[in-house]
Amino acid sequence: MKIGNIELPKGAILAPMAGYTEPGFRAVCSYSGAVMTVTEMISAKGLMYNGEKTLELLHVSSLEKLCAVQIFGSDPDIMAEAVKTDYLKKFPIIDINMGCPVHKVVKVNEGSALMNDINLACKIVSSVKLAANDRPVTVKFRLGWDEDNKNFIEFGKRMQDSGADAITLHSRTRMQFYSGNADIRAWKQLKNAVNIPVIASGDIKDKKGFDEACKVVDGVMIGRGALGRPQIFGEILDKDNVLSPMQAVRMHLGELKKCLDDRTVAVNFRKHAGYYIKGINGAREIKVLVNQAQSVDEVLDILSKILD
Template identity: 40%
Template sequence: MRIGQIELANPVILAPMAGVTDLPFRLLAKEMGCGLVYSEMVSDKGLIYENVHTRKLLAIDERERPVALQIFGSEPASMAKAARIVAGSGADIIDINMGCPTPKIVKNGEGSALMRTPELACRIIAAVVEAAGTVPVTVKFRKGWDDKSVNAVEMAKLAEQAGAAAVSVHGRTREQFYSGQADWNIIREVKQSVKIPVTGNGDIRTPQDAKRMLTETGCDGIMIGRGAQGNPWIFRQVAHYLETGEILPLPTLGERIDMLLRQLDMLVDHKGEYIGIREMRSHAAWYTKGLPSSAELRLKFNQAASREDFIRIMENYRDTLI
């Protein structure tokens, strides 16, 4: 799969997720064979006004390349300014968020709200493409705002006309958020309507899901979001299955614990202990979901106040099960 001048090793892509796809997790995904990683969404205004926290979201490690940094906003001029900043930070790809369904984003006319104003969306894409220079621009959006306004095909055509190098489509409407089932038919319709690469997103949790999406929709790449939470191994499993047809074994309990603790160390090193520990609580719950006594573990995670607390919790748990 190729996006602009960027050649991917495989079509397996990590979806952008706020609070999840930070630098440490992207590195783990890349290590597990992910073809392309996307950052958390970054506010255009935060970049323009030099918000310290926002600027930190642009941090890139050479080991994670190629990497796409995602920006969001609702004004062509400010999005163009943000794109120039992101391009200068060394991003391989700049992505525009037109799919986030959260109320605090939508109420500002950003994220999936832009699907309700296609003409404005088109102007934003064109402005970002011009500002990005040689850096390819991609756009991520949803099936539509709701079932009465399904316009993913229109959005894809506008994105292509405005100069986007590729689009990603989540097969749910904004109204659905993450409930119900993703509509893969809309992904196929988008793929048939444009010449640029199309990535499908929604309900990919196994290697078989990934293969089925590629077959049923004809899309060029598959984007994995919630299926990767606490499960970076999914990228290796999917890439291997697409190449060989072989299903790799699931990670052992020991491997899950080791990976959890490794991500903990990476988060603490990257963000400091106070923030790293608190952000690790969600990741730890995902890593241990479905394991014996997982509900009890979640309570302990939420009480952990230090790296040592986390290590003690997991080592005690390991001792009881292995």
Template identity: 40%
Template sequence: MSLKIGSVELANPYILAPMAGVTDLPFRLLCKEMGAGLLCTEMVSAKAISFHNKNTERLMETGDGEHPVSLQLFGSDADLICEVARQIEERPFDILDFNMGCPVPKVVNNGEGSALMKNPALAEEIVRKTAAAIKKPVTVKFRKGFDDDHVNAVEFAKRMEAAGAAAIAVHGRTRAQYYAGRADWDIIRQVKEAVKIPVIGNGDVDGPESARKMFAETGCDGIMIGRAARGNPWIFQELAAYDKGGSIPERPQPAEVKNMILRHAALQIQYKGEYTGIREMRKHVAWYTAGYPHSAALRRRVNEIDSIAQLEAMLELWVAMHTTKTPGGHFLG
């Protein structure tokens, strides 16, 4: 299966969702290696770009091996966003995405993220002006609605299409839900039936079987994978394998997990240096090893590491616990 967004052709319809603090360049490269059809950057403040913020430059960095990649902006000033979009269009990204679904209070309280679902006229103005100003496809990610009393995803989707969006991604939860409860796939179906542009479903897809179920129940054109990809770039490989042969590969063995963590850490160090890279790996290690025997002991100790050598030694001991059946306390305490 493939998916086309404007002029950008994806090899498959499986998309890495933008996640703050997760989908940086090193992690995106791993997901690309595992077969993700489209990668999305962490969301970037349009206002911060206009101020030439140094940290924002890093968020916008893309690599040669990750295309196609979508750069995600957030903001609420239509003219500022439009001008920023013009300024950055020559950067090596393929799609410009707008975040109109982020539920975090500091974003929402500024009238940004999912707050824009309460102001669809402004949301439409942002997309209309930007889509007219740049040649790259413009997409929008939003939610079911702001809360259960304001479910407006269908009408919102129609306005985004009319404004010139090349595709839309719908998270089947309201802002009030954050990430709790079950995602409402029926609202994704309703949106798909209401517009002609590609619709990407998001929410509660954690593997090949749930992905196939979402396609069947909603008719969506693509699926965005968020939390299920944390510590699990293999999910994109599994989705592709299931589509080809109908079987789900076995979960990676601890030795393979160790190798992926070390590859991830090496990329973090390459792009951010050892001090920052290793500290950022601590949360990733917890995600990578969740559900495996002895992972609790590893997670307790991982916050103490501050070098790649310490990380490698700790992971070697963790793998040894699985191969020698030695109790975890003997190695990790």
């Protein structure tokens, strides 16, 4: 797949997940075989008015091969200005979030609310495209607002006409949030309607799902399927140098320590820890201990007892 002038090898992309796809997790997914990563969603307004606070979200690990930044907002000028800041200069691809279903985001016309205002969505894409200079711009969206308003085909075409270099479809409606099954037929319908690359997102969590999606679209994103299992990116490519769970945890924590202080890393890692030990005997007790840990060494000590 080629996004603008950037060629991606075969493999899956790590989907952006707010609160989860921090540099440590992105690093271990990249090392495992993710061909691209995306930051957590960054508020364009937040960046413009409180840039220093957002910096933590913008750290990129040296293990990441290609990291796109995802921005969200509803003001085309502010979004364009954000893209021009020094903060975002290092990102080779700009992704725009038009799929976030969260109430506090959609109530101010951001995220998936933009699917109900196609003209504004188009203005955002063309402004960001201009501001990005020659960097590719991509858009991630959903099927539409709800079951009766699935406008993803028209939306995708308009994104293309406004300058998007690739589009990602999370094939659920806004009203579905993350429930129900992703509609895998929609990827093919969208692919047939546009000439730019289409990336599929939703419920892809193993080699079979990856191979099936690759038959109909240009690129594939894996989100929840990678939580606690970054090795999935190697497994789908039949790589045999897959990290052990404890190696993955060590790498994850080690990379995160490069941008956050030790205690913050230990605290932030709590939500990931539960995924790394999911399904293992004694996981519940271990999780309680991890939640009390105040340092990375403590976390490693606790997890190594169950994972090593």
